[in-house]
Amino acid sequence: MKQVLHIFRKDTRRFWVEILALVTALSLYAVLYPSRWNYSPEAMHSQYLNLLLPQILVPAACWLLIARVIHAESLVGDRQWWLTRPYERTKLLAAKAVFIVAWIYAPFVIAEAVILKEAGLSPLAHFAGWFPLLAIASAYGVLPLTAIAAMTVNFARMTLVLFGVVIVWIGGTSLASIPRGGYESRVPDEHTLLVVLVVIAGALLVLFIQFATRRVGVAGAVAVATAALATGTAMLLTATRESRIDLRYPAASATGTAPVQVAFAGGSVNFAGDSRTIRSERQDKVYIEVPVMFFGVAEGSAVEVDDVKATIDGPSRGMHWTTPWWASNILRVLPGQHLQHVEFMLDREQYERFKSLPVTLHLTLAVTELRAGGDTTAVLSGGDFAVNGFGVCTGRWLYRFPASIPCRSSELGRPPLTRVSTAWTRTDEPGAYVPPGPITAEAWADTNYYERELFLRLLPVWPGGLSLSPHSAYGELSSTRGLELAPGAPMHFTQYTVTGRTQVSLMRPNFQLPSESR
């Protein structure tokens, strides 16, 4: 231990400038990140520069610090003075690990904790959440950088190798995404963690080989094998995505009663008038929206449509095309009868092929069944107010239409999908007409609900928001004149837990693809 601390102290004294650079970058990050929720909702989008800066500076400072500390006792070459000194290799590795923990992980955790604190969230409330966060930080940054540093002789070489790795990674992931043809699924892929585990295991093996034996050739081969395995795993995951979604969402007939019934809405023969294309920036795709009636959801339950798959059969044999699973617009359905617009995407080539023909359209929806569980009541405030088990919301922008209540929750312990309801109160505003009866507001708070890119989970707080429109018994009101969401109003937060997943299908013969809107 004495030798470990001795090397650690030496490195700390020697690289204080690099340490200071990282601490400064992390401080900048901790100071700037809260702007994501401290500004008005309109201004939030303009804060990207504030975020971009630390998001470039922090990894760059980590990169520099790791390179410097590992190359201080370079493991590559035969001229290093330390090779013939009484260094114990295990202790050298331990000293570098202590350094990285002390000067990279600890400041990072402190910065994250400061951000959580600033957000009004307890850093200790979801202690176990730190482990996956640090695992992702290790897999996406620290361990690969350390492994590359251990296989290179200096910063310049390391930079070259790193660029090579980045190019291979971008190439690999681009290659992996080709089979999906731009159809992105919203279904969380827990198997992505396999790639993380492959990277962590490979990087650890490289470090072990280098520190134990200094066999650069062997370590390099392991690194290349790891990169190939990680890319291969990513490609395999992409290639098997369709079948794995099918497995994850078995057909409703296989699971018994469908949690929701669906039917095309609109005219009985051709309802092209009700469906429409959506203008898009993408030239190679056409987005089509069709009205669908959802009903039959059990009381106390809800369903969410995660992905949509469309199959089109033309009038002649061989005219058949099926899209991959694709994340459509967010659709959540409560008990009752609800008309929703389901969106699907077509390749332009297929759209041109089928647009003038009557086709049979099959839509398959990947549906998650949700069950209402815990119910929390919070009191609306003009400032920040905490919601037990959910996070912190703010009532600073209630004057907007619809009323906006930004909420934020901890990435360390994501709350489940939550439904929020409250009631508007009448004001005595002259000339304002408010329908009789209660005026309610309901919204899904999807803060942190969706899986995102893994590296984004490094951000400790993910802001979301509630848009609360006034609803009367006659439908949604077009303005909030004569109404207010007054501080002191109770707000109910109902959490929904996942109880199952299934596919539901609907089919429409003689469907005419809508003409394209220009």
Add this chain to the structure above:
Amino acid sequence: MINAVIRTEGLRKSFGRTEVLRGIELAVPEGSIYALVGANGAGKTTMIKVLMNILRPSGGRSEVLGWDSGALTGERFCEIGYVSENQELPDAMKVGEMLDYVRAFYPRWDCALERELVRQFDLPLDRRLKHLSRGMRMKAAFASSMAYRPKLMVLDEPLAGLDPLVRDELIEGILERATETTIFLSSHDLSEIESFASHVGYMEDGRVLFSDEMGALGERFREVTITMDGTARLPDEMPPGWLLGEAGDAVLRFVHSAYRGEASGRELRERFPAARSIEAEPMPLRAIFLAMAKSGRRQRKMQPPQSSEKEKVKA
């Protein structure tokens, strides 16, 4: 059997297809100042790096202080001091910082000796190593490798490129430690080696061609001049141990590398009964080294090239 601090048996090292060490057999006696000499590219540095476990051998075995050199790591280096001409030092450190830093690694670090070495080498403790001259850097490396009184000092070309004053200071430093330390050094600076080495080994083309005590070596090598009455002629086949034979009008000259005093004198007289005079002069180390080197080159030229060399020739 001598008590050897370094012993190698059939030690081989290749870099790809290039064989740099070709079965080295070597024993460095305890307490000796052993100088390994050889031309540039002979394989001296590679052998030392294999001995120090910096490079991995391709075959054979080597022991240092009784340990397999492949197992030399960690605290075993408390017994070994290693200084090399091309060694990278922690340049960002000041001399004093480096000494402070390495001190903690050695349980037997002698602070008084450290102070003495600093004074003797006139080391500027508050200057960074990267700002020092080559000689000063070598002296700093020496000081940091001597202050723990290692049992073995391994020095790879320690005197190369140094000015005479620094050389003298370093040699003086080496000699002062020689009573308690075995010193193994490589060099092609023969004049200095000759003045203080007790043993010498000659390395050429990846092999140690001879390894002997300095005195015995001086006895063994003789520059032989034979003056004949008539025309001098070398034997068609040179006897083993005769190097660089050349014949003038009435004079034969060669280097005898296995001279055994009076016995060899008798053999020469029997071989050349018509000789007017036979002189066998002792040779300085430099002359021995040159003779060996020239002889080696001559032999290589006469040998048919090996397959890879043939390819090179074709290319």
